[in-house]
Amino acid sequence: MINQHTISFPFDETDLQRRIAYDANNRPQYIGRARPGALTSAAEWQIRKFDYDSDSERVVSITFAAGVNDYNNVWDDRAALSYS
Numbered sequence: 001m002i003n004q005h006t007i008s009f010p011f012d013e014t015d016l017q018r019r020i021a022y023d024a025n026n027r028p029q030y031i032g033r034a035r036p037g038a039l040t041s042a043a044e045w046q047i048r049k050f051d052y053d054s055d056s057e058r059v060v061s062i063t064f065a066a067g068v069n070d071y072n073n074v075w076d077d078r079a080a081l082s083y084s
Contacts, residue, residue, distance in 0.1 A: 019045075019075055025056060032075045040075040047073045049083045 016033040019040065023029040031048050038044040047065040052058060065073040067084035 021078065027052060027056070030078045032073075032078065034071060034075070043072050043074050045073045045075045046071045047075065047078050047081065049078075 015036075017036050017038065019030075019032040020028050021030040021032075028050055031050070032045045034042075034045045045065075046069055049063050049065070050059050051061045051063070053060045063083040065078070065081040065083055067082075073081060
């Protein structure tokens with residue numbers, strides 16, 4: 001169950017919808033996953049942020065919104081969230 005919405009376990013990534021936001025260099029900066037049908041304005045998203053090294057080619061860290069991998073963030077607010 002994710003935010004009181006039923007998803008049969010075990011499930012894999014293909015059972016969830018995904019959003020990807022790119023930075024100015026066309027690299028993935030945020031990846032969000034949520035149950036099918038979740039609105040981007042709903043607090044039902046797991047959001048990961050990718051940070052790159054100074055050469056801007058390699059991912060050096062992947063952090064989660066609010067420091068947890070819960071499905072309780074709003075995709076539309078991703079840039080204003082804190083990550084750890």
